[in-house]
Amino acid sequence: MSFLWPALVAGLLSLPLAASQEAIDRQQQQLAQLQKQIKASQSKLIASQSSRDKASKALRQDELAISKQAAAIRANRNKLASLNTQLAELAREQTALERQYEQQQRQLAAQIRASWVAGQGETGQLLLKQNSADKQRLLTYYHYLNQARIQAMEAIDSTKQALTDNHRRQLERKAQLERTQEKLDNQQQSLRQQQKKREQTLAKLESQLKRxxxxxxxxxxxxxxxxxxxxxxxxxxxxxxxxxxxxxxxxxxxxxxxxxxxxxxxxxxxxxxxxxxxxxxxxxxxxxxxxxxxxxxxxxxxxxxxxxxxxxxxxxxxxxxxxxxxxxxxxxxxxxxxxxxxxxxxxxxxxxxxxxxxxxxxxxxxxxxxxxxxxx
CATH class of the missing domain: 2.70.70.10 (Glucose Permease (Domain IIA))
Structure with a gap:
């Protein structure tokens, strides 16, 4: 990008292919130190251009702030997408649970009707039969029928609890969604303000570079x-x-x-x-x-x-x-x-x-x- 580059990279091209262990240790210094060195070099060069010094530093601060805000906005957009996906999954789960609940209620009602019909014809007979095999058979039948009703009622209670838990999770996700959306709206407003400030800084900088x-x-x-x-x-x-x-x-x-x-x-x-x-x-x-x-x-x-x-x-x-x-x-x-x-x-x-x-x-x-x- 500049005719100055051959001289600038000459030192780099002359670096030895192998170095002593001491030199290698120095080269493997933490990358954080590298960043400090580069910033120091940059500051020194910028300082030599006094007419642009303040505006250039201001532009750097503006654009660093925009960078940070843009990254935060991206993260919150991803979070919003994830929350919407979770809400959609919870809605599908709720629909399935509601169908299951209705089916369980129908099954319980059918069991109760069957028990009532059977009892109408057999209750009197059961009382008249003493120490008979038929009496034992009917008692066993009613025992299993009663167990089936209990299990059906427990299944209904379990489904009702699952529906309650699902509803609670949906409310939590919706609250998170609202908070995240509010934060995103504030960040976008802040970003617009930072971009406007950058435009003002840039205009000031460009006015110094007309020649x-x-x-x-x-x-x-x-x-x-x-x-x-x-x-x-x-x-x-x-x-x-x-x-x-x-x-x-x-x-x-x-x-x-x-x-x-x-x-x-x-x-x-x-x-x-x-x-x-x-x-x-x-x-x-x-x-x-x-x-x-x-x-x-x-x-x-x-x-x-x-x-x-x-x-x-x-x-x-x-x-x-x-x-x-x-x-x-x-x-x-x-x-x-x-x-x-x-x-x-x-x-x-x-x-x-x-x-x-x-x-x-x-x-x-x-x-x-x-x-x-x-x-x-």
């Missing part, structure tokens, strides 16, 4: 921030204990991170001498962004110019990068499988339109992603 030279300088600094972040991530994970196979064997087989029209392609003119180092894919805000291959998250944070960014290491010095996200759903150190949702598309980083910025890098250098992705 072409200042805009070009911004892109160069943004590229430097990204290059340094990736370089530090690679260096920290150079001695990764879990091997990954890279993307070479998957060339031409990778699924796209999300559907959408490609607005800018790799190598196309961007501004001045700068060219695009990846693909800019148009997509509605909040669409699922899927990682293209198995790997490990090495960076997940806000970067100036790119907004909410997640970088995944695929091994063999291959990385994939996903920028301008609305929200990040993974953290540094997470292992991810191909097709797993890692972010939501958005317009962070000061973009006017929603979408996704996607890069593939090998040995620190950006490569054209198109040959790695399936044709569509």
């Amino acid at each position: 072409e030279s200042r805009r070009l300088n911004q892109l160069e600094v943004d590229s430097e921030i990204l290059a340094q972040a990736i370089e530090e991530a690679l260096a920290a994970l150079a001695a990764r204990p879990v091997p990954l196979e890279g993307l070479k064997k998957l060339k031409g087989k990778l699924d796209w991170p999300l559907p959408g029209k490609v607005k800018h392609r790799f190598g196309s003119h961007r501004q001045g001498q700068l060219r695009w180092n990846g693909l800019l894919i148009a997509a509605r805000e909040g669409r699922n962004v899927e990682v293209v291959a198995p790997g490990q998250v090495v960076f997940a944070d806000w970067l100036r110019g790119y907004g909410m960014v997640v970088v995944v290491d695929h091994g063999d010095e291959y990385l994939s990068l996903y920028g301008h996200a609305q929200s990040l759903l993974k953290e540094v150190g997470d292992r991810v499988e191909g097709g797993e949702v890692i972010a939501l598309s958005g317009d962070s980083g000061g973009q006017s339109d929603s979408g996704l910025y996607f890069e593939i890098r090998h040995r620190g250098l950006a490569v054209d992603p198109a040959p790695y992705l399936r044709r569509r």
Whole structure:
């Protein structure tokens, strides 16, 4: 994305293939420390651009807040869907229990009628028969008939209790549904307010970038921030204990991170001498962004110019990068499988339109992603 990149990645390409145990131990420092280093580098570079410092920091805070709120909204939408599924299942269970209850009542009524009819003809005979086999037979018959009625009544009581429990669970789920919906409504209102605040911050930022030279300088600094972040991530994970196979064997087989029209392609003119180092894919805000291959998250944070960014290491010095996200759903150190949702598309980083910025890098250098992705 910048003609400054060869110099910026030279140090990375010169890293030794093997290192002493002491060096490996240093490289395997906690990924949390890596994040602190990248943030410190970013802050230092941003500070050099005093005219944009305050607005850039404000934009970062606005977009981090939007990211957090969008993730919470997604979680509550999933919860609402789950609660509605549970309610539907409880309603089906209630219908079945009601049918069972009605059937049990009919069976009990039939037993009572049969007992009454039988008793009308046999009660007198039973009283007249003393010490006879017929008397014993009738007593045994009435005993079993009485047991059947008791069992039928117990079954009815059990079904009534099941209906009561079902009704209670439905009321609980409905109450949860109402609370979750209320929380979701509040979150969406808060999100709209945060987005409005971001628009105001962005307008202020853009007013400082009217001159072409200042805009070009911004892109160069943004590229430097990204290059340094990736370089530090690679260096920290150079001695990764879990091997990954890279993307070479998957060339031409990778699924796209999300559907959408490609607005800018790799190598196309961007501004001045700068060219695009990846693909800019148009997509509605909040669409699922899927990682293209198995790997490990090495960076997940806000970067100036790119907004909410997640970088995944695929091994063999291959990385994939996903920028301008609305929200990040993974953290540094997470292992991810191909097709797993890692972010939501958005317009962070000061973009006017929603979408996704996607890069593939090998040995620190950006490569054209198109040959790695399936044709569509």
